[in-house]
Amino acid sequence: MPTTTQFDGVIAIDGPSGSGKSSVSRRLATELGAACLDTGAMYRAVTLAVMRSGVSLSDTATIMKVIEGTRFEFGTNPADRYTRIDDVLVDADIRGPEVTGQVSAVSAVPEVRKYLITAQREIIAAAEHGIVVEGRDIGEVVAPDADLKIYLTADPAERARRRSSQDGSDLAATAADIKRRDTADAKTTRPHDAAPGAVVVDTTHLDLDQVLTALHELIAHGGTA
Incomplete structure (x- = not known):
């Protein structure tokens, strides 16, 4: 696999659930240093904090008080990514079905999005040796001036198969949940639309190494296919 030994810019990786964003982002960041x-x-961390507080999801003012009164930490070392709430690791908790079922609703609150986008931009600005940022609206909203924008996509059936394999969930239930998430996320982001200037990479028939090879080639050629 070709590798890029140095990259000090910002790479935005967007795409829907199950498209391979997390695995690709972590490996790419590791290989780029x-x-x-x-x-x-x-978004999952603030959702967990809000759920634990018992606040109604319709009470925006109180939701923001909870979030602003909570200490969140997000590790950006690809070899040791972590999420902490008030100094407690919550990586397993934020991936649970309860949070998964509520994260779209919390993410839809405009004040929550504004708060987190500001935090995301601060983390990006503080990165000293480049950063790979994954999400659903990175290339268009969070980092529109990213040096390279990638949009990962895959067939819905393949996305469901991957997610089911990762967490051991029922395939049919996972497919239904992905469809629900896509519909909910489309109200606040554009999970099925590539950002302007993004390179679309369909991962349906590609394994992780093949995707990484394609991305390294894009970086080597200045972001053009």
Whole structure:
């Protein structure tokens, strides 16, 4: 596999659930010696904090008080990514079905999105040796001036198969959940639309190494296919 030994810019990787964003972002950041930010984990963390507080999802003012009064930490080392709430690791908790079922609703609150987009931009600006940022609206909203924008996609059936294999869930239930998430996320982001200037990479028939090879070639050629 071709590798890029140095990259000090910003790479935005967008795409729907199950398209391979997390695995690709972590590996790419490792190979580039860059930081890696999972913005989805940030939305899940604030969702968990809100759920634990018992606040109604319709009470925006109180939701923001909870979020602003909570300490969140997000590790950006691709070899040791972590999420902490008030100094407690919550990586397993934010991936649970309860959070998965509520994260789209919390993410849809405009004030929450504004708060997290600001936090994401601060993390990006602080990265000293480049950063790979994954999410659903990175290339268009969070980092529209990213040096390279990638949009990963895959057939819905393949996305469901991957997610089911990862967490051991029922395939049919996973497919239904992905469809529900896509519909909910489309109200606040454009999970099925590539950002302007993004290179679309269909991962349906590609394994991880093949995707990484394609991305390294894009970087080597200045982001053009």
